[in-house]
Amino acid sequence: MKAPVSWIREYVDLPADVTTDELTRRLTALGLKLEGVESAGAGISGPLVVGRVLTMEPEPQKNGKTINWCTVDVGAANGTGEPQGIVCGAHNFAPGDLVVVILPGGVLPGNFEISARKTYGHLSAGMICSARELGLGDDHDGIIVLPADAGEPGDDAFDVLGLREEVIEFEINPDRAYALSLRGIAREAALAFGAPFRDPADRPVPAPNDAGYPVFVDDPAGCPVFVARTVTGLDPAAPTPDWMARRLQQAGMRPISLAVDVTNYVMLETGRPIHGYDADKLAGPIRVRRAREGERLRTLDGTDRVLSPEDLVVTDDSGIIGLGGVMGGETTEMSDTTTNVLVEAAHWDPVSMFRTGKRHKISSEAGKRNERGVDPVITPAAADRVVELLVTYGGGTADPGVTVVGSPPPQPRITISYDLPARVTGIAIDAATTVANLEAVGCTLDKADSTLTATPPPWRPDLVDPFDLVEEVARIVGYDRVPSVLPREAAGRGLSREQRLRRRVGRTLAGAGCVEVISFPFVGDAAFDALGLPADDPRRHTVRLANPLSSEEPSYTTTLLPGLLKAAARNIGRGATGVSLFETGTVAFPVDRGPAPIYGVDWRPSDDELAKLFDAIPEQPLYLAVVLAGERERAGWWGGGRAAGWSDAVALVRRLGTELGLDVEVSASTRAPWHPGRCAQLAVAGEPIGYAGELHPKVCQAFGLPARSAAVELDLDALMRRARDVVPGPEFSTYPLAKEDVALIVANDVPAADVEAALREGAGPLLESVRLFDVYTGDQVGEGRKSLAFALRFRAPDRTLTEEETAAARDAAVALAAERTGAVQRS
Template sequence: MRVPLTWLREYVELSADVSARELASRLTLAGLEVETVDELGSDLTGPIVFGRVLEIEELTEFKKPIRFCKVDVGRANGTGEPQEIVCGARNFAEGDLVVVSLPGAELPGGFKIGARKTYGRMSAGMICSATELGLWEDHSGIVVLPEGFAETGTDAIAPLGLREDVLDIAVTPDRGYALSMRGVARDVAALYGAAFHDPAGLTVAEPTGPGHPGMIDDAKRADRLVLRGATGFDPEAPTPLWMKRRLHQSGVRPVSLAVDVTNYVMLELGQPLHAWDREKVNGPIRVRQAEAGEKLETLDHVQRSLDPDDIVIADDSGAQAIAGVMGGLHTEIGLSSSEVLVEAAHFDAMSIARASRRHQLSSEASRRFERGVDSAEQLAAATRAVELLAELGGASVESAYTVVDHGTPREPIVVKASHAGSVAGVDYPAGTSEHWLRAIGCSVEADGDLLRVTPPTWRPDITDPNDLAEEVIRFEGYENIPSIRPYGSGRGLTASQRLRRAVGRVLADTGYNEVLSYPFTSERDLDGLQLAADDARRTALRLANPLSEEEPLLRTTVLPGLFKALARNVGRGMTDVALFETGLVYRPKPGATRAPILPVDRGPGAEELALIDAALPEQPRRVGVVLTGDAERAGWWGQGRAASWADAIQAARDIARVAGVDLEAEADTHAPWHPGRCAALYVRVDGERRPVGHAGELHPRVIKAFGLPDRTAAMEIDLDGVERARTDAPAPKVSTYPVATQDVALVVDASVPVGEISAALAEGAGPLLESVRLFDVYTGEQVGQGRKSVAFALRFRAEDRTLTAEEVGAAREAAVALATERTGAVLRG
């Protein structure tokens, strides 16, 4: 809702020193969010004055009609002589009052006015159009003002309202009253304690008889209908400048006087109106449901098929309007319409909302009706409209009119006077609730600590005690509610939450950047992963209403999202990228059925909950990484190192380390990894070795499918599986005795995994071994074809003594002996 400040001040006696920005701040704090304050005309400077056209010379020697004019601008030009101006517009004549921008003026958009020679004549200024002045959109010609509007030579900026502050309010669905000047003005008056002049407070005389006949079929869908007529209307009467200006400032395009009047009253009072050409109306006006197969051509020239759920306004010939949304073309006010019938009604908000969405037709009227309008201002709004038609268009207002009223009075809400304070946690002074509730128009009867509050008809959103509390709190000021730290009632993070945070920290510390992908995928992604037809990851849940038809499946692996994020970063010039993601995947249970649709009038029973649980997929939490480019950059410090499959495996080891779990890696073949550069990852749960993921270099076909750089590596691990392997291991004891280091070099067959050798050494060395670390792998002539030499550093330490050389040597020999027994290793000399 756009609210011009000068228009607002007509209904609220605001102090002159209240600025638009101060008002915007107060309204926002009170729950009416002002998105912007538009300072219209702030880039406009004078001199811009009123002028009278004295002479017009037609210049016919040019391709288009050009006029050389002499305009009286009084003493505004400093000389009192007529101003000579070249103009191409044709819609004015000698003697007309116009708006003139003199040299030195600047119009909206940075358009500077000067004196220059054009079409062989000197032109010192410009005769202005409405568009050039920023009044409203009109390219038909310059502005011609009515006689007596202003004196020649006087400043035009203020009388034309060229400078105006306009508040742009984002009205929430529960505050339909704020879609009107009346509603905003009432809140402003309450905030500032200023006098409020209700524009709907008209004195309406009793009808001298029934007006145009009208009826309502269903009081639940429409409960009020008012019909007022105006005869002798001049359809060619222009809309006055002040009205066109206000409509434009409010975001409504001026059309014609009859239409502009209904729009003006709607903006002023919040009640949508419809003006009919009464000569085209055939019989009584009837508010009813649409009939099956009924059609209507609306004002936007679209032929619409009506739904039986639509409310229509009809005459004897059929539907003439979709109630509360848009009128029909047949009864539209035209250039020959002199008999006007103004209709104002009150409709069910949900019915209008459904019709608007059904026909994909949102209008200024539907926006108001679906949020709720005042159910008692229809007569005032219709009366205001016909009186404006009489004042501005020469019409005569008919004293007979029709009112159909099936409305029921609102029931009072009983609430404690202290309820608002209880909700806010603030001890408001006695009488605070009564004061603010009366300020917004409620009727309040006090009975001790209880208040019987009847909400006003313009506030259909107020239905219970908490709504009343909200009104009191927002006017007292949300900013005045103290911030109190809540007392902790939880027990901190769970073990799973701590593990997830630890995993995120360790990966971030080792150079990975976290990404969050949508949990959606497609058959194309699964094909890109080179998954076999019987791969369990191909069994995915299909969404009934996906965000995109290109990704209709719930993911069964986190890798596709990571691959797409990597490709996007590489495509933007990032050559060294390491990403990780933690999230759920969705694995349907074998034989799972569709979940039942539950009733809404009760909670689900045990059997229904069991059916829902059976239909839900397994949702394990996975951690995935993907990396490419250099893991270590080259520089003055030395050679860099390219990221490889080993870094992907190390990411899994880091995750296992922060989880306190031993991870085992073993060569494997598993899509989407390269068959010769893939490792299966295992943990032990209750002594049983269980797979938890894979890591390594991606298959070249996968790299091509996702547009990734060559030699890209990735890892995916089941974090839930890692967590299940955790045990409550005691904290390690720190020994103060010295360490003894022994190196061991073993020659084994090239196919023997290093992890198997390391495990044998660790087991054979016994309890004195503190750690075993691989530091060299050698292949070459010295060890023979198909053989490799692996070297380990063994660290020994005792908790209670300094180890002797004999103890260290015996432990080393035991480690070598077991490694030799299990792997066929030979101690290298």
């Protein structure tokens, strides 16, 4: 909302020494967020004066253009008092007219410097200016012709045109619709400085009578008040007064015609949207109702719209003529031939206005105000103000008929204790301050011993409960006075088990060199195709969003890998030699139980209704994904580097299991997007929790990742369910370690993990660790077989082991491995 300072001062007696900075500071403290302060003449400097055209001689040119060689009286502004010779290409003025002249040495917006220069055979010393050249609008068809009483030649044109006028722009929150008007902003300014306020809507209005235009309202809930006034004999050629056009431009609106400009001006002035009909195009009485299925309307923007039964419409005997409170129709639009105007000032249900605007994707200045809630009491005054301006500046006649249908809805009564503002804010606010501040914002109060009952003013539909009133009191007292108090943590509270485990997971992965990222949880078929998922893969069955951010990614993801792989590829593409990224987030799997019911917001759903709501919500488990690509160990003076591989992915999961007190079981598997034969299924106590391994080469290529990149994806909820809250620290023995190495020959398809598990179980309690340190295939072990070399480490907590004890444990381990996997010890 843009508000010229002079327009604010028209309604508030602000102290003369109040600067714009001070005004904006105080209004911001009251809750009107400052966007900026601008001045129309900010880009203009130098001599800009009023001039009187003395002569103009048309001179046709060879290019078919006709220019005017003018002499212009600029008084003493040029230093000589002699008429100024200026070439002008416009033709909308005549000798004797007052115009705006910028003399040599001046600068126009865009840093356009003016100098005396020879053109069309004349020395043109200056420029006669148009509105566009001064940055006052888009009109470039002709120059500005000032009113006859605008001033004398040589007078400063900055003041005449209001170019020194400062305009404040505010960002208005949705709950403060009253501030989308000069009436509202001025009321806040009066509140800020304790200055007298003159309400532009406080005016005598004629009483309703039976001579007005007939109006019927079939839906009083949707349109509680409808006021109609008629102006006849309007001069369609009457221009918009300069002061009005200037204020509209300063407020960010383009002047169009007198009838349209007057309705826009009154809307800005009072906050009440007004609509004007060409009365000669109306057929019969006006009726307000809900649209019927299949009805259509071509609105003023030229769009043919199919209406919904929820839309409020304005009709006459010819059909629908307007989308109530949002936009009028083409058939009754005012034009440059309109002489009779029917003025509509109606109050509309804000919820209906909001839904209609969203449904039809219409964003208008009227709709913006109606959907937020407008003062319903001032409809007769706003209509009367429009009639007054049309009569004054358009030469029209006010018809004596006045139509008023309905009455404003009653305001709620809110009971509040005197000390509630003090208890909520922590500021020492006494009862007298509470009363004074609520009265200052327009509330009517009924006072009792310990409580008061407030009736909010009609322009404040946002005040509905006691805490809204607390906010009003607090913002006047000053938010800067609210003390900063650190809240106390309740005894026995703290992080939940899930929070503690999630932090443990994050610290573990960070300690392993991984960096956490967050990506958008949305996918499309292209991502699943890049992952190589089969057509029947359950992960392709997604929850589709009703209003997706992108039509290419319309679904909630069932896997974290697409976003993580894109992030890894982006970093690799920007020069990273290696990345280790992880992400935790929810995925969604449809439950296919039908759509979730939509309940109102004015009551709490029952337990049965909540159960139906939760029943329709998809399953959303928490997942963890890791991607390792490029260098895992860098090269340096210590030797060559090493690329990340599947073993690093599996090792990360094992390390995570250790930190959570879990034994992670690893077995060979096949699952997209991993490479067949290099994919491991991960499980805890027999329950599968995810997969890890090397990505398929086609997946690496599709995402732009280095070959043999690795990835992990786990069901973190399943992992945390089995995690130990407290993981005991390792026990250390002071006795020496006994070392035994064994090499076992097994078939190629026997997983090393199975051999390791058998060795660990067979070795018994003396085994401290087992580690695979070599894999060999070749002629010495035979075709289709491999040799796995394990380092076994034994230690007893209470004694030094003998060679016999160590050998017995080793032999037992080998024997069990042979029994379970067919292993043969290599000599």
